[in-house]
Amino acid sequence: MAESSPPAFDGRAFAASLPQAPGVYRMLDREGRVLYVGKARALRNRVGSYFNATPKPARIMAMLAQVAQIEITVTHSEADALLLENQLIKALQPRYNVMLRDDKSYPFVLLTREAWPRLAFHRGPRALPGRYFGPYPSAASVRETLDLMFKLFRLRSCEDSVFKSRSRPCLQYQIGRCSAPCVGRVEANEYAEAVRRAELFLEGRSRELDAELVSAMQAASDALEFERAARLRDMITTIRRVQARLTMDGRAADLDVLAVAMQGTSACVQLLAFRGGRNLGTRAFFPKTNGEDGADAVLAAFVSQYYVEHPAPAEIVLDRDIPERALIERALSAHSGHKVQLRVNVRGERAAYLELVRRNAQLALATELASESAQQARLEALRELLALPERPARIECFDISHTLGEATVASCVVFDAEGPQRSQYRRYNIHDIAPGDDYAAMRQALQRRFRPVADGEPAALLPDVLLIDGGAGQVAQAREVLADAGITGVAVVGVAKGPERKPGAETLLLPDGREVQPGPASKALQLIQQVRDEAHRFAITGHRGKRQKARSTSRLEDIPGIGPRRRAALLRHFGGLQGLKAASVEEILNVEGIHRALAQRLWDSLHGLTDPGSGEPGGR
Template identity: 55%
Template sequence: MNEVDPRRLLKDIPQDPGVYRMLDATGGVLYVGKAKRLRRRVASYFGRSLNSRLQLMVSQIADIEVTVTRTEGEALLLESNLIKALQPRFNVLLRDDKSYPYIRLTTQDAFPRLAFYRGSRKTEGRLFGPYPSGWAVRETLRLLQKLFPVRQCEDSFFRNRSRPCLQYQIKRCDGPCVGLVSPEQYAQDVAHSIKFLSGRSDEVVDELVAAMERASAALEFERAAVLRDQIATLRQIQERQYVNGEGGDLDIIAAAQEAGMNCVQVFFIRGGRNLGNKGFFPQAPADTDEPTLLAAFLTQFYADKEIPPELILSREPEDVDLLQEALGERAGRRVRIRVRVRAERARWLEMARDNAQFALKSRLGSQAGYARRLNELRDALDLDEAPGRLECFDISHTGGERTVASCVVFDGEGPRKPDYRRFNIEGITTGDDYAAMHQALTRRYTRVKQGEYPIPDLLFIDGGRGQLGAAAEALRELGIGGPRLVGVSKGPDRRPGTEQLWLLGQEAPVILPGDSPAMHLIEQIRDEAHRFAITGHRQRRAKARTTSVLEEISGIGPKRRQRLLKQLGGLRGLARAGVEEIAGVEGIGRQLAQQIHEAFHRDVPES
């Protein structure tokens, strides 16, 4: 136990429900917990025998902060938000920073469009999902194009057609852009799409069968054959995607634990359709059992996501009644957590368990290989221990234009994408990579010095001795020591596997064998930094070119520029538009429209 007097820590803590935060001597948060009675719960850490993990935590406690809530349910919600924000080392932690994709139907349009969507749920149109991955969305959109010819093209493309596109030729669209389908027929296809995405495919089949019979009675055999093929395709999709006996929305969640690692598999069922599954690997203290793991997972996973009315779990989570109450409060309706299920649901739950076990074994195998690479890197660079945090910087530009620097981060488990950063480089001589590297490291490590990020064990620089020297100078100016600096340059013939490693103070480079696991890890980190840098550079360059032509035309300010791009479907739509179309935009006269048209056809920029 530490030397802090528990009575001093406990004296001002009330018996109300709320959340407590255990702090170390530096003010860092060790643990976040909730309690029905705060004082009693916190006192229990000092008055009973504890396992080794809790003993270690208690030995580091220097202070305790509490937040009082009205109910235990409110405390549970606040606890999950604080854990996601603070990432305390003694809590179960879920890394899940991605928003989930949806299919959006633009119901506000005369001819609605089906499209991939990721972002706020407060948007125009109607959303279907969420889907576990972008692939699942794209696959569903592909199937929908075979079933119902609802357009999926961009608005700018749709508004500027004078003849139907290839999608019409291959019978994936009815050509609403050029008036080849009536609004009534198109509305019927949209209605069928909505029913399909809402899990009401049986209704669609019944309607198509009735339409096929009417077409046959009217001797419209070609139309009847098209409807027959639609019905057959829909039946095939039902066999592949639909869960027998299910008609509502639910998530099936199963956990697996082995060798100190955890996996949670989530199957998304919406409208009776299996939208796919996704695996998660929460970090948790070694003695965390499955009920505790699932309880922590649910509160963090559903903190900012849609909660279905029913959750089927592999084990009953800790405080299940409280969880149901808190999740129901967040969802605005009742949420049921079920563990004991039968028949088809039991088979689906067993499949979720099998997937969790398989994903965990694959991860353990991958982690073992990654750990071996880290150990090989330790030996290759003569380090005292395997590096726990690695950073790599790269510079990207085209002829010095719109220079962007990237910083990617790897830790003991692999890429740590929330810590990635890009830097737009300004105020240097065009094409001066040394100055760009110096500026990027100065900006990054000023924040490191302020305590925003930890100091890495290894710092890779994409480049040779010159870039390495610029990086070392930046760290010296900031007074930062600690990270081992390594420059990674291409070999004489610039082939992969012939890279040279430059270390400060050494005249000759270190050259590792091409099949070295350490070299493979360095190449992976360097390639990730390159990918991240060039993506940022291309985005910055495209953004600059999007507005550069308009900015050069006198009389077009930010508001007119925005109105032009919005009403004509972006830069491509504007480049294709005629003088009359441009003049039709509010605030743009014919003379100005002529200038815009001439500017774009004199020099059409890339997009």
């Protein structure tokens, strides 16, 4: 007897049994793998919302079809649930959650605790005794800080094995970056004073340090120790220069600035960190979105997960509002032991830093998408999707842009294994078609593109994959043009926008006639989106330029006898073309330099009674 399949999971019945209490729920499939981790203010309501009759996105429906079990954990508060949710996401890495991919521990500046402390770069477990300053967003920012510290305070950087075996000063002493405690070139109390000042600097207490150094410089000067006073003066100058460059709003600030950029379903979150008013640099993160709807949700997930693992500053500036901002503030404040404020719509210096971080996020995302390894992976996925014998070496994409049929422009962009080849982009000004006829526009652009190939020009290139931004009608035009030109071996793919134009929900019309929706996680679709979006951008830019040129070119230029001077006089007298068109012949005669025959010709041209270029009467 055949084994019966297990009964389907009854989500409604399960939700009805849950308490109206805050907590965390985990959705599991039949093999016990965690699909999704979520938090709830009231578990019964939140879990039940998945199984009601309200329409849900395709991503959620696909997840619910796999759910075989739900586990819950009740917490004391919603803030506790948020913290537990992000700890579980980090540990379990569920398929359908937005996840912060963080495969490296963060770098710190280490000041060891020993007789002659040393400054060092540190990453990993904090096993060595000493003070750890950070975390810093990147290794480069740590090295920049250490470089400054060695110049200012001349502390040692060498390992103990080297320190104990020295018999004479090393190069660091010679170039003024170490006081050579290894061979007794500095007194213990003087070295300890330098260590204490280094700690003040790393703690962001630069004003206190500045005042102390000024007093020490004055005391050295009074004692006629001019060499020591000069060193202190140089130290003060350097510290003040650094503070002038790095301090926020003239005061020491603990602050992070965050911005998110998205292209399709790929995302980049850029972090700029200040501690004690000092700029610690930036770092880019590329979270796995799993088709999450918007940038605000991605940023909210990042904030929750990142600051559960890393100390949160008193202020976090965001480039957009995020869901449940007040709840996340409370949770991070409780977790950090101090008040944490999430701010949006900032002004002044913070707004300037926010714009800088936003631009860096966009640049980092573009660089990531264009990286060679990522590009090769997407090309291989596209090869598999289209069943091509090898990876496509050349991809072209066509798009049409117009405004209610005005200034129609077609674009053609080219991608190869290295990414976009902008020198090979082309635009086609479309003419002699009915306004708004996208099929005719696409046909004309393709005919002009492939005419050199049909004519046998040796330099003409063929794409391996031809992407058409549109549905079956546009794809049919492409296939007919290629057939008429006798061109074979080009895989034509239509890219139809999904419902509500949502990225990741596109339908692809494949060369074999199938229609597929690869979904937002598909690397092949991500590549297609990148190429399609670039074609759309290029078409829009061309269309806007053409439309603006058409609107800024006066119809008066085509009328014989109207040169630049008379044109300017007419427009100035009547306040523009509309005022001139409303004027009578007698009123036009009042403009200097206009005689009756010219005024009549002008009036006739503006009212469609003549061909403007000939001055001859036209048919009514």
